[in-house]
Amino acid sequence: MKSHRKERLSIIVFITTGLSLAIGLTLFALSQNIDLFYTPTQVAQGEVETGQRIRIGGMVKDGSLRSANDSLRVQFATTDYINDVTIHYEGLLPDLFREGQGIVVEGAIDELGVFQASRVLAKHDENYMSQEVKAALDAAGVSAENHLLSSQPET
Amino acid sequence: MWLWFSKLGSPKWFYELSGKWLPWLIGPMALLLIVGIIWALLFVPPDYQQGNTIRIMYIHVPFASISLAFFPLMALAGTITLVWRMKLADIVAKTAAPLGAWFTALALASGSIWGSDIWGTWWIWDGRLTSMLLQFFLLIGVISLRSALEDAEAAAKACAVLSIVGCINVIVIKYSVDWWNTLHQPSSPFSLSNEAPNPPEVWIPLVIMIFAVYLFFAVSLILSMRNEILVRERRSEWVQQLVQAT
Amino acid sequence: MFDLIQFSSVGEFLNMGGYAFNVWLVYALFAMFFSVNLTYPLIRKRQIVLEQKRRLILNKEIVSQNEDNNEVDNLTFRVGEGT
Amino acid sequence: MSIKRTTTLKAFQATLRRDLLIAYKRKNEVVNPFMFFLIVATLFPIGISPEPDRLSEIAAGVLWISTLLASLLAMDSLYRADYEDGSLEQLLLAPHSLYFMVLAKNLAHWLISGLPVVLVSPLIGYMLSLPAESFGTLFVTLLLGTPVLSLLGSIGVALTVGLGSRGLILAVITLPMSVPVLIAGTMAVQQTLNGASLAGYLAIMGAMLLASISLAPLASAAALRISVN
Numbered sequence: 001m002k003s004h005r006k007e008r009l010s011i012i013v014f015i016t017t018g019l020s021l022a023i024g025l026t027l028f029a030l031s032q033n034i035d036l037f038y039t040p041t042q043v044a045q046g047e048v049e050t051g052q053r054i055r056i057g058g059m060v061k062d063g064s065l066r067s068a069n070d071s072l073r074v075q076f077a078t079t080d081y082i083n084d085v086t087i088h089y090e091g092l093l094p095d096l097f098r099e100g101q102g103i104v105v106e107g108a109i110d111e112l113g114v115f116q117a118s119r120v121l122a123k124h125d126e127n128y129m130s131q132e133v134k135a136a137l138d139a140a141g142v143s144a145e146n147h148l149l150s151s152q153p154e155t
Numbered sequence: 156m157w158l159w160f161s162k163l164g165s166p167k168w169f170y171e172l173s174g175k176w177l178p179w180l181i182g183p184m185a186l187l188l189i190v191g192i193i194w195a196l197l198f199v200p201p202d203y204q205q206g207n208t209i210r211i212m213y214i215h216v217p218f219a220s221i222s223l224a225f226f227p228l229m230a231l232a233g234t235i236t237l238v239w240r241m242k243l244a245d246i247v248a249k250t251a252a253p254l255g256a257w258f259t260a261l262a263l264a265s266g267s268i269w270g271s272d273i274w275g276t277w278w279i280w281d282g283r284l285t286s287m288l289l290q291f292f293l294l295i296g297v298i299s300l301r302s303a304l305e306d307a308e309a310a311a312k313a314c315a316v317l318s319i320v321g322c323i324n325v326i327v328i329k330y331s332v333d334w335w336n337t338l339h340q341p342s343s344p345f346s347l348s349n350e351a352p353n354p355p356e357v358w359i360p361l362v363i364m365i366f367a368v369y370l371f372f373a374v375s376l377i378l379s380m381r382n383e384i385l386v387r388e389r390r391s392e393w394v395q396q397l398v399q400a401t
Numbered sequence: 402m403f404d405l406i407q408f409s410s411v412g413e414f415l416n417m418g419g420y421a422f423n424v425w426l427v428y429a430l431f432a433m434f435f436s437v438n439l440t441y442p443l444i445r446k447r448q449i450v451l452e453q454k455r456r457l458i459l460n461k462e463i464v465s466q467n468e469d470n471n472e473v474d475n476l477t478f479r480v481g482e483g484t
Numbered sequence: 485m486s487i488k489r490t491t492t493l494k495a496f497q498a499t500l501r502r503d504l505l506i507a508y509k510r511k512n513e514v515v516n517p518f519m520f521f522l523i524v525a526t527l528f529p530i531g532i533s534p535e536p537d538r539l540s541e542i543a544a545g546v547l548w549i550s551t552l553l554a555s556l557l558a559m560d561s562l563y564r565a566d567y568e569d570g571s572l573e574q575l576l577l578a579p580h581s582l583y584f585m586v587l588a589k590n591l592a593h594w595l596i597s598g599l600p601v602v603l604v605s606p607l608i609g610y611m612l613s614l615p616a617e618s619f620g621t622l623f624v625t626l627l628l629g630t631p632v633l634s635l636l637g638s639i640g641v642a643l644t645v646g647l648g649s650r651g652l653i654l655a656v657i658t659l660p661m662s663v664p665v666l667i668a669g670t671m672a673v674q675q676t677l678n679g680a681s682l683a684g685y686l687a688i689m690g691a692m693l694l695a696s697i698s699l700a701p702l703a704s705a706a707a708l709r710i711s712v713n
Contacts, residue, residue, distance in 0.1 A: 007580065019698050021691075094272075121279065188435075192428075196414075196428070197408070197414070206420060264430055272423055292659075299653050300657065320639055327664050374439070375438045382445050385453075395453070
């Protein structure tokens with residue numbers, strides 16, 4: 001029975017070593033900063049090449065939305081309050097789309113340095129409140145934007 | 156304690172006991188459901204951003220939250236099946252799988268409908284959505300493995316192994332796809348640590364609906380478990396007596 | 402309490418602020434799922450009980466026939482097995 | 485015990501050698517998944533577009549999906565022949581822990597079916613106009629990822645080895661489980677194209693490999709015991 005026990009021990013040693021190494025590697029991987037979204041600042045700093053398909057996460061800049069009268073073509077800027085990226089998009093915008101809203105756009109930068117979006121998605125946070133509460137908060141100076149910014153951990 | 160444990164494993168005992176439990180589960184379920192739905196549909200203030208679509212949350216969140224419980228539940232039942240060979244554990248595992256597929260499907264459908272308004276798309280390969288979809292596929296895998304294996308005992312054990320492996324995998328899938336692509340909001344509809352916590356008129360009905368759906372899950376699980384027990388024990392004395400009595 | 406209702410008329414309630422289709426679709430799916438999930442096990446239970454009852458009756462018949470004459474009726478036997 | 489027993493290491497080596505030898509004798513089992521990989525990869529340019537720009541965008545994904553499908557096809561040869569001629573039962577009865585024997589069989593299987601695909605991947609990558617700078621990444625991630633596919637597939641095969649028709653069930657069980665590997669692999673390639681750091685992705689793939697090396701044989705062994713008896 002001795003060798004049987006030895007075998008069992010070797011399995012346990014093998015599994016523990018394997019798993020602890022795996023956990024070590026995972027922790028290392030988590031410490032690495034992995035980009036899911038680019039911020040407008042990263043785009044402004046030229047981290048993205050022309051034509052490369054990316055996602056940008058940011059806020060719709062106040063007063064930047066312009067739409068054409070005869071088509072669904074819109075233009076707006078997305079911002080992280082440091083840099084802006086101008087975005088062109090043709091299509092229906094999501095209902096949540098408004099100025100100050102957190103959004104994600106998919107697309108690529110064209111030769112003119114304009115971001116041509118193929119898709120615009122509104123990112124909603126987990127805070128729900130009624131219009132009255134919102135108005136009260138705004139009156140108290142707690143802007144919804146701050147609150148959206150604080151809950152935007154994508155980058 | 157041990158006696159109680161082995162007694163719990165006996166299908167007959169469970170059948171009798173669950174018969175007594177059912178009214179006590181169905182009553183509160185109906186009550187909570189009625190209160191929850193009326194509250195959610197009529198009294199919840201429209202969200203400042205989403206308007207009335209917030210009412211979808213009261214169906215989506217309970218279903219999504221319970222869908223996450225299926226793999227751990229099946230893995231737990233599977234472990235009990237493998238270690239103690241308790242009959243009842245396998246009955247739980249067998250009946251939970253199709254229910255899980257349905258609950259997951261409804262969570263996906265309601266989420267997709269909700270997303271069509273607020274995100275602007277019916278489907279996106281977002282982390283949450285994708286991992287839910289893959290969980291759905293894995294549940295289908297468990298169900299089809301069960302139906303393919305003819306020997307009931309082998310099927311029970313094979314599904315137990317698959318559920319345990321699947322449980323680990325669902326966790327890995329969840330992390331990997333979250334990391335891959337995420338649009339879904341964090342799931343803290345009533346986290347109080349936020350700087351602007353969700354008001355009670357938003358989260359109380361949600362808690363009510365969550366409890367209602369959990370009870371609904373318990374009721375439907377017990378109902379299908381009872382059927383499964385009747386089929387499995389059809390040759391036993393007590394089932395035959397029960398059949399003749401009806 | 403009624404002044405807390407968020408809608409001022411039935412029409413407004415049904416319209417759901419323009420989201421009628423999606424909101425009601427989700428609730429309809431839920432209602433369907435809910436009722437199917439509760440009624441199906443009950444129907445299934447009745448099926449199982451009926452089936453078992455038939456089987457019991459058939460078994461009894463076979464037993465009594467076997468007592469009457471030792472020749473086993475092939476047809477009854479097959480039916481008994483099939484259920 | 486009076487009978488002299490071989491060490492686990494020797495039994496591991498013997499199983500590995502035996503499986504490699506069998507594969508060498510039955511060449512079609514080695515060649516078929518490989519050919520399947522080539523053919524699937526070839527279908528994408530025809531089905532989508534032969535345009536180099538378009539192809540280069542999807543090349544990494546195409547290679548990963550073809551690899552995944554080829555490994556699924558190859559899975560069939562992992563335990564089936566052994567199950568049919570009874571040598572799997574012998575393995576279960578052997579005095580050595582099934583854990584290491586399963587690991588040996590999986591290693592042999594990967595050497596036969598996974599490694600050739602990895603080796604030829606740069607060539608296919610070139611044909612799909614994958615940008616040259618990502619060949620290295622693709623190669624390394626496939627090298628790390630294909631053993632995981634084999635190890636996960638092994639669980640599925642072990643669960644279904646006694647079934648007559650199991651192709652679809654095997655796919656339903658195995659493919660969703662392979663998703664994390666697919667994601668990490670394709671993202672790593674994407675990351676190279678974006679010129680970003682790879683360390684995180686490679687670490688994740690390494691973690692997946694180590695975790696599946698240590699845990700998957702445990703599940704496979706349990707599944708084999710259930711299926712064979």
